[in-house]
Amino acid sequence: MELTPLRAFREVCRLGSISAAADQLGYTQSAVSRQLATLETQLGRTLLTRHARGVRPTEAGEVLLTHAAGILAQVDRATADVAAAESRPGPLRVGAFPTASAQLLPKALKNFHRVRPDARITFTEGVTPTLVPQLVDSTIDLAVITDYPPGLPAADGLDLIHLLDDRLHVALPTGHRLVDRDVIDLAELAKDSWVEDYPGAAAVLTSVCARAGFAPRLEIICGTWLGKQAFVAAGYGVTLVPGLVVPALRSDLVVRPLTDPPTRTVYVATRAGDEPCGAVDGFVEALRAGL
DSSP, X not given: OOHHHHHXXXXXXXHTOHHHXXXXXXXXXXXHHHHHHHHHHHHTSOOEEEETTEEEEOHHHHHHHHHHHHHXXXXXXXXXXXXXXXXXOOOEEEEEOGGGGTTHHHHHHHXXXXXXXXXXXXXXXXXXXXXXHHHHTTSSSEXXXXXXXXXXXXXXXXXXXXXXXXXXXXXXXXXXXTTTOSSBOGGGGTTSEEEEOSHHHHHHHHHHHHHTTXXXXXXXXOSSHHHHHHHHHTTSOBEXXXXXXXXXXXXXXXXXXXXXXXXXXXXXXXXXXXXXXXHHHHHHHHHHHTO
8 A cells, every 4th residue: 555545545535535644745636546446446446426525535535644743653654763863963973092081071961952952972991902902993073092002003194282291199008108198109019009990001000110110019909999998008018190080089099199290191083084073172172171
């Protein structure tokens, strides 16, 4: 059963006249009559009966009219949904390294949605060496990345926007001998045990400690910030903490700045040569506003 004859039948029933329905639909009267005849042939039933002032549905026509209302309403909803989907941009796909999730990304999302309340965002968390390939192959639209551990993965076709320089601090258990100090020299921690999470970070720690004249004693390797904090709070060592994470740390840790802190640089990476995108530019501004 085709939709055009069904719509014509509904209009004829609504207006009670074939000529009035033809005018409403922009067809000739003969075209509407042919559409009605097609329906009656398909169903093998007379659908309309004539009377002095026009036409009205037969009993079979009343049954079809009931179904037609639901069928056409569903088709109209489907058409509207498809049109809305085409006019609504897809989600902005954002990637970021894990510690950017502590505060930087939530703040940026809030700032972004103040300006674009209907915008959709998807978020992927990962280390920089995994985010850069995802950006290159268009799996994500922008990435918040860092050169910590030192160096960025080689990748052609990316634009880097400097976001901030993030100084590292040291986290201590509350009973540590240096908690009363405002600033700590790294060399003063030469005899402490250290808690670290993965080889790259351990390499950075080893490097900065070497500059301070000692080799760190790595006794606990823990893969999550939740675990690292727990071990430090329990007195099993100290650990380096990026400045971005400091406000989100648990309350039973003591965090102090270092006299000569290692610093990581944080960038927003986008694909060079992409068409200008208001959502990408808006999210970059939202990141800056959250600093």
